[in-house]
Amino acid sequence: MTHSKRRWSPSLAAIVLAGFATQAAAQESGAPAETESPGTTDIIVTAQKRSESVNSVPLSITAVSGGDLQAQGVTDVAGLAKVTPGFNAIDSGFGTPVYFLRGIGFFDSSLAAKPTVTVYTDEVPIPYSVMTAGASFDLERVEVLKGPQGTLFGSNATGGAINYIAAKPTWSPEAGLALSYGRFNRFSAEGYASGPLSETLAARISLRHEGGGDWQKSYTRNASLGQRAFTQGRLQLAWRPVDTVRVNLMINANQDHGDTQAPQLVTPFQQSAGFFDPRLVAYPTAPASNRAADWGDSFALKKDNWQVQAALRGEVDLSDDITLTSISAYSRFKEAYGQESDGTALRLTDVFLEGDIRAFSQELRLAGSLMGDGSWIVGGNYEWGKTHELLTQRLDDQSSAHVFDRFGFPSIELVPQLGDTRYRSIAAFADVSVPIVDTLTLIGGIRYTDTKVDFAGCTLNAGNGTYARGFELIFGLPSGTIPLGGCVTFNDAGQPALFEGSLPEDNISWRGVLQWKPSGGQLFYASVSRGYKSGSFATLAGNRFSQYTPVRQEQVTAYEIGFKSALLDRRVQLNGALFYYDYLDKQLKGRTIVPVFGPLEALVNVPKSRIKGAELQLVVTPVDGLRANFGATYIDSKVTRSFTNYSAFGAVTDFDGYRFPYTPKWQLNADLEYRWAIGGAKQAFLGANYSYRSSTYGDFRPDARLFIDDYGLLDLRAGIGDADGKWTASLYAQNVTDEYYWHTAARRGDAVIRFAGMPATYGVNMSFKFR
Template sequence: MTKTLMTNITRLAFGCSALAFSGMAAAQDANTGKSLEEIIVTAQRRAQSLQDVPISVSTLQGDRVTQFSAGGEDIRLLSSRIAGLNAESSNGRVAPRFYLRGLGNTDFDLAASQPISVIMDDVVQENVVLKSFPLFDVERVEVLRGPQGTLFGRNTTAGIIKFDTKKPTEDSEAYVSASYGSLGTLTAESAMGGAISDKVLVRASALYQRRSDWIDNDFTGEDDALGGFEEMAARLQVLFRPTEDLEALVNVHARSYEGTAAVFRANIITTDERGLNENFDRDTVSYNDTHNNPQEYDSWGTSLKLTYNLSESATITSITAYETTNGSSLGDIDGGNPAGPGFIPFQSSTEDGIDDLDQFTQELRVAVDASEELFYQFGFYYFDASMDLRTRPFFVPDSIVSHSNETWAVFGQGSYNLTDKTTVTIGVRYTDDKKSADAFSGGLGVYLPTVETSDDNISWDVAVNHAYSDDFSVYARIASGFRAPTIQSRDVAFVGNPSTAKSETIMSYEAGFKALFADKRFRWNAAVFYYDVSDLQVSAVGGATNSVRLESLDEVIGWGFETDIEYQATDNFLITAGLGFAHTKINDHDIRVPACGSGACTPLDPTDSDGFLIIDGNPLPQAPNFTLNLTAEYTAPLADGELFIFTDWAMQGKTHMLLYQTVEFQTSGTFEGGVRAGYRWNDGQYEAALFGRNITNEANLKGVIDFNNNTGYVNEPRVWGVALKANF
């Protein structure tokens, strides 16, 4: 990225705040009767207006998800489109890694723990593969920043990404949408539902996505050898209402995916330089392995949500759920062949897979509107999961590690209106967590001793919200949280031993405001934060042995802010913007990590007497110093419909890829843009549009592999296409 472009992006970031002030002023004078719709969220396990929730929350409506995914994008489309959120994956369309306010985990193992929990339809998706379930028929995405340890539990020290799909309704409704674009990219989505009796409502939805292989392998001479995928997913929801006081919602969902795993590219970064070099060719790789990075996963799950009204003011909710998945990915890790591109010391291919992951969860929650002043809820939670991880390095026999995890918790939260304008919310949760791993080392040909770890913890939070008016409120929140102990066993496959990390704890301080101006045509929410994390779990990945070792950093501090604005400039013109800034710093005088095993990088950190890097004072990996998103939509009436044009841009500031800093393994800033233009008619029943994703065809470095050469992987390519939608 050029210095001029980076300067422009920085100016744009600062301009986001100026846009809020100028937008407010313009909105005061705008001659429009159209106001913004109220946003209802369930961030505190009950339906509330976003303006009343004392937490930093950003939302993304389902229609925006559909627009962003028209070019075949998966769940990583959320990256930088929510202020403060980053996402990437070295495992293709499965096993995404999320980072919020700078906190995340770069560990690529299939048993990796993350400090951001993904919750779909009230059910936690703990495993990294479960987190990648496709997005379709989505009602709303909520991103809850900061620790969420009271109502949602462990492993939420950074926050939560919460997905709510559309539920059955009494009204009969259906839609079909389809898009087709370059590279043979096809996305088709449909749903239908309604009442089949006065006591039974149903909704069925489905998704189909595919892309043709489009990347040539010039080593084998095979054209269109890899890069494609085919994915199918479906969901059936049935809502039973046997009595006025009882509801039972059954959710059954499944996914089948086959395609290319991450595409690693050898030596696309030059030593002592930043940015992609002439070895990078988006349309070509040079793999001497003929497998071409295949990946395949199948998943399904079911849940039963029972809601019973104990009285007019008390409700009991039970959520019972089961999730399972299995599959594998095979990767050409060195990204090339013995002849290059560039120098590759040795060839490396690895296959990883999950055999029969089983996850069972049970939640029981009671909510009581005790009076006009007091609301409280309390409950019990149970989690049990097991899986076998298989790693095949090819130079030794397979290694298999059997992981198990059992957790239970009790929790409670209460909100009390001190006055008609001031509300205090207090929550507490006790959690007990146990993990174990039994490993067979293929390289050693022996079973290793069982590794066990456990801990318990009390998490709590206190928040105060004061509403100066119906349209303006301020809040402050103090929250604690913890990430349970972790076992990292990938090194078993490379004749190593498992490593463990003790519990990670966080104290977070946050204050903000939520406001509506100009007859509810201008929404402006903002928050500032500071956190202090003890024993942050990180993964030291790479070095000469390509080891993956868990480490606990003594302390990490972070501070920054987020701001979201939504401006209905006129009846026909809507603008949104989100800006997040995060500064993170490692405070650990004793931590040491290995440098790149390839010797092809230039570390910026000091070394100790053994040649290990001292990372004290470094920022966290994959923690951009800012994220910025902008959207604008303009409509113009025409005949019995309207023309529209929509554009969206997501930008990310300086980002280091690894725990240690180098000249090469960082980006100075990246961006992507999209556009959609078309026509809606018959009161919005039909829509036809042209779209483009990554319209400037940016090649953004998303991650690196440092043990063999300067291997990297990049973002998705540009896709142009046409999209159609019909509502019935």
């Protein structure tokens, strides 16, 4: 399919200019957020579970303050792609987002899919990516840690970790209110109130609601889709009975009643005559527009999702330099919604998803100082999770008539897919930083992790029972052998049964870093680390037990050298890194041969692959009031050993030498802002943000049908406000060139679809703070 698109591709000069970036951040309440200097700001972060300057951490980090996130229109995890070179987020098509850092990601739409980039709030894990919708809320900052973080953050952080730091209760009264209104009647209202309840107890309550109308338009009829209705709240209590004891309770909750996004139909794909609906051949494909889409009426495309998380953090200073920390958390998440799967108004592969997650985590650690500037941490943690997932697929009569008409009974109506998972992890870890001489420090860490995943799943007989009846005939079973609600998944003996499996694993993550600080503001480091992502089962339309064979844990060994350099009286901060990732057993949703159906989805391991790349970061404040952030990441990914499986279209392929899907070679970011006084205590500002992604594919094997074109997005902002931040009024415009772009391309049954990004949006923001 051909299309035209408005394009804002960077020139060579722009690529060179945008080849560097870092972002600003604040730190937790109770400690200075930043160190003032004539130029750039020195930021305090807790990336290594201790407070230190971001430019003193021998690790590639992007840190952004909550205020900067708001100014740049970053309201969810996916929006971090605007400010974080090397980060990418895509829609799996079934509600579960997939996050990538430096090319490491795990594309699986299952509710229980463990990520390779784990998200945290105040070091509390959000264990499943589907639970991250409310993470970007009432923040002090976010820290994006790149590369394996297995020693301090545990398994399932082979690509990195994203740690959101919530704004904390204050010991003096204050409150704030932020309002926004824009295109498609999108609006948001957010507020907080914070202050002491007694001499030893402080509280903070935060609320946010986002609403709005439809932004997608059907290109075959008069219909629209895309309403937003998301509400969230947070209550925090900070208790300080004595100077040496700190206790924080955080309760987060959110609910989502918005619409699900419909994909765009790219082209039909006929693998066989079995289940192909001939109406697809004549169905019009989507025009080249972000808003164009189509959808059916099998299920209501509206979410009924909610989530609650309670976290308790306690810190006790056992001595002047030893602190005991305990972090406990319990989470509950439920979802129910319809999802258009094929991008047409036909009833082909539309689905309804129901899910339930319960998760608990507990970390206990001791930390202290060592030999002056050195430090140490020892601890352990426990994680437990239970997920229930039921994905019901509704098929149209014509989509299965070719197979079942010859048996003399109706076509398939409903095909539910069941998946129940239990996850358990026990770990012990230690980390130490030892000064060798004044300018040289050796850092080492190790973690032992023991995991176990138990899974039960199958495809169920439902609706008119036709799906089961067909397989009874195929296997020569008496009619009615498979009752309604029974499994239509067959074991090796050809008998219908519930698949049950268990995957126990263990591993040792580690890291070693050599850090050299020859002078103030200069840091050089070399590191090697190893991390693991736990093995996994997938919830899918399993016809044979072989489709449920789990993938074993994947291993990433990362080598990195880098520098962080403050120049020209700290008006320039230049950081850079070269990295090489040795990847073993990369997890992938591939395919296996199933009788009657041919190649069907199953999880597989890619034996050996690698990623190599470079990253540059730059912050410049050439004159007072002007701040420029630039950044770029280059990624070269490749499968480096023979691995034969099936492409998305069923072609047998040896993937040796192929690049990773959803992994653009170039990712560029730039943000500029200028502030100046306009009289009295008021100031004005102008700002722009630009992000660029080069092209990639939605499969290992390049295919034009799964091509994801390169794109660049330009956002603008302008406003005025009080110099002390008491009030601000601003205008914003996102994707001002109305660039047509898409971030996901996939095959769904006999349709090839893509998920487009948002069109141009614009509006007004207002905020107020009261102290």
